[in-house]
Amino acid sequence: MLACLLKGPGKVVLEDVPTPILARGDVLVRLRAGGICGTDLEKIHGGYGPGVLLGHEVSGVIEQVGEEVKGLKRGDRVVAHHHVPCYNCYYCQHGDYTMCDSFKATNFDPCGFAEFFRVPEFNVTRGAVTLLPDTVGFEEAALLEPTACCIRALDKSGAQSGNNVLIAGLGPTGLTHLQLLRNMGAGKIVGTDIQKARLNMAKKMGADLVLDPNEQDVSKEVGKVASSGVDLAIVSTGNPKALSQAFSSVRKGGRILLFGAPAQGAIYQLDVSSLFARQISITTSYSCLEPEIRRALDLVSRKAIDLGSLVTHRFPLKEAPEALEFARSSPAAVKTMIVS
Ligand SMILES: [Zn+2]
Ligand SMILES: [Zn+2]
Secondary structure (H helix, E strand, C coil), X not given: CEEEEEEECCEEEEEECCCCCCCCCCEEEEEEEEECCHHHHHHHHCCCCCCCCCCCEEEEEEEEECCXXXXXXXXXXXXXXXXXXXXXXXXXXXXXXXXXXXXXXXXXXCCCXXXXXXXXXXXXXXXXXXXXXXXXXHHHHHCHHHHHHHHXXXXXXXXXXXXXXEEECCCHHHHHHHHHHHHCCCCCEEEECCCHHHHHXXXXXXXXXXXXXXXXXXXXXXXXXXXXXXXXXXECXXXXXXXXXXXXXXXXXXXXXXXXXCCCCCCCCCCHHHHHHCCCEEEECCCCCHHHHHHHHHHHHCCCCCCHHHEEEEEEHHHHHHHHHHHHHCCCCCEEEEEC
């Protein structure tokens, strides 16, 4: 079967590999849709070595289950999650599940961008394979994982209805934050991005104001719709420059949510006295858990959010390397999907 593997920095190859063999508690899924995430691109180009796995926003159909698997069977439509916590350790007991040492210890085999991938028993027994209702398509299902990451992050940020919010970075997760905030009754929402296609999409999805930070003074324009500044500024890009927009637009006592994964070793110079004097809080959030995936599924099932519209381009699995390059370089790409 085909699998898309990372063999070294910048070196993505398509390989013919053996179909994984199941242990008693494992599940084998036939890939139907896999979203390309910014973190996949960071893994390819950010100096991560070989052995790092690509593809974690995936949905498909169960091909085979190990003899001890309960509640799942061949033919079930599912979304699978690559990381799960142990629910037992110090971090888990303190609610920091995504900091659990076990969280990244398991993953799909051989990776998510493969014709078939094995979900290990550790994940299966912790609820990482979720059944899909017939009304939810495979592409929407693949986007449940990133949506769940946004849900967890917004919870951690303390976002509330009525909050005025800046979203710096209108890629797939920025646009998902926008929809989740609209759905929860946020106040004014301002979105920024340097890509026109993304600004247009944000406008359609309910942003009150969209800005190109290369052409407009973000904090000045934000002041016109939220005179004290925004209650919450979300940095939904890995580019640390976007932090400047957040710091200059957030109100006194407001919060900054650092959501987009910065490149390894990224540095940002900060006026700490201003941070203290203005009592700005900074929250970070990484990844998600099964309960948030189920909340995302509930929102999509009720059509409270529209994930399907985020998908702008599709590539077959045999063109996965081209798809990854396209996602990195095309100004028109919002969500690029690998379909099988
Ligand atoms: Zn992701
Ligand atoms: Zn743990």
